[in-house]
Amino acid sequence: MMPTSRLADQIALHNDSREIARLDAWYRCLAEDWPLPAMLVAEMRVCLHEAVTNIVMHGNGCRRIWVAATLEDGEFALSVEDDGPPFDPLKISSGPLAAPLLDVAIGGLGMHLIRSFTDRLAYVRRQERNLLTMARTVDV
Amino acid sequence: MQLESEEITGEVTRVRLTGTMDLAGAEEIGLRLSVLAGSRKYLLVDLEGVSFLSSMGIRGLLGAAKTVLRRGGKMVLIKPNATVEKVLTATGCDGLMPIAGSDEEALGLLAPA
Numbered sequence: 511m512m513p514t515s516r517l518a519d520q521i522a523l524h525n526d527s528r529e530i531a532r533l534d535a536w537y538r539c540l541a542e543d544w545p546l547p548a549m550l551v552a553e554m555r556v557c558l559h560e561a562v563t564n565i566v567m568h569g570n571g572c573r574r575i576w577v578a579a580t581l582e583d584g585e586f587a588l589s590v591e592d593d594g595p596p597f598d599p600l601k602i603s604s605g606p607l608a609a610p611l612l613d614v615a616i617g618g619l620g621m622h623l624i625r626s627f628t629d630r631l632a633y634v635r636r637q638e639r640n641l642l643t644m645a646r647t648v649d650v
Numbered sequence: 651m652q653l654e655s656e657e658i659t660g661e662v663t664r665v666r667l668t669g670t671m672d673l674a675g676a677e678e679i680g681l682r683l684s685v686l687a688g689s690r691k692y693l694l695v696d697l698e699g700v701s702f703l704s705s706m707g708i709r710g711l712l713g714a715a716k717t718v719l720r721r722g723g724k725m726v727l728i729k730p731n732a733t734v735e736k737v738l739t740a741t742g743c744d745g746l747m748p749i750a751g752s753d754e755e756a757l758g759l760l761a762p763a
Contacts, residue, residue: 527673534670552702552733559704563673606742607712611719616712619705619741626740 517544520578525592527566530559533577544581550646553627554588557644560620561590561599569594585630587645597640598633599624651675652699653682661723662760663690664753668699671707680710687714691723694756698729703737715747724748726756 521536523529537558541551558577565575572594580587604618604625625631630645651669658664665686669675687693693714697703715725727749730738738744750756 530673534672549733549736553736555702556704556733556737559672559702563704563706566673606740607746608742611712611716611746614712614716614746616709619708623705623737623740 515582517581518579520576523562523575523577525566525569525572525575525594527563529575530562530566533558533562536577537579540579544586546581546586546648550586550648554586554644554646557624557627558588558590560624561588561642561644564599564620565590565592565594569597571595581648584648585645586648587630587643589641589643591639591641593639596635598635599642600631600633651678653679655682655686658694661690662692662694662757664694664696666696666699670702671700671710672702672704673706675702676704676706676710683710683714684717687717687725688721691718691721692760693718693723693725694728694750694753694760695725696728697734698731700730700734703730703734705741708737708741708743711747712743724760726750726759728753728756 519540521533523533537555562575565572569592572592574593576591578589599621602618602621604622607614624644628644629647632643634641651671654666656664663686718725725747727747729751748759750759
């Protein structure tokens with residue numbers, strides 16, 4: 511019986527917009543090494559940016575952000591954890607832009623992209639931290 | 651993130667964006683794109699050099715498209731890569747900012763309906 515392989519990596523960030531470049535470099539390096547389809551990598555990169563950017567822009571009181579990536583049992587998951595006040599991003603209503611251009615309200619697009627590009631989303635508040643998990647099934 | 655612009659005709663300006671259009675990238679080109687949108691009637695925004703687009707980048711593009719439209723003009727996006735195009739379609743942006751595969755197609759889309 512073949513052993514179940516598991517890949518995992520993580521990075522810790524300060525709550526600072528300048529850290530997003532370091533996060534992006536970490537993710538692209540990881541994606542080069544892991545057996546993942548290019549389009550999945552690109553779409554999950556969008557999700558990662560959206561989740562972390564949301565914390566950086568709106569996470570008042572948050573000092574640190576931890577991101578973990580796993581590839582296990584045919585699922586690629588990105589977990590984004592922060593020590594800010596309780597905030598469940600899954601409560602953000604979102605959808606594609608539908609109004610005429612001049613009337614369109616630009617909000618919730620990040621969450622809409624995360625919902626569009628993932629198969630599984632979960633939020634939990636634990637140990638004084640917010641934990642958002644974004645996962646995508648990997649076709650073998 | 652880089653922004654280069656060239657006037658094609660008196661009313662049409664071509665804007666070439668290059669780089670990662672995330673939070674930092676959108677901030678880097680935001681002011682220049684806004685100024686162009688506020689002073690030109692028609693904008694062709696070439697996205698071929700944009701490797702990544704997030705919602706922050708979309709905000710900048712939509713803001714420019716709104717500004718141009720308010721002045722009676724139009725903005726067309728050109729040649730996004732597959733991922734960037736998927737972001738644009740997933741968010742419904744393709745219904746607000748036409749996407750063209752070439753300059754010629756984009757110029758055709760600028761013509762009044």
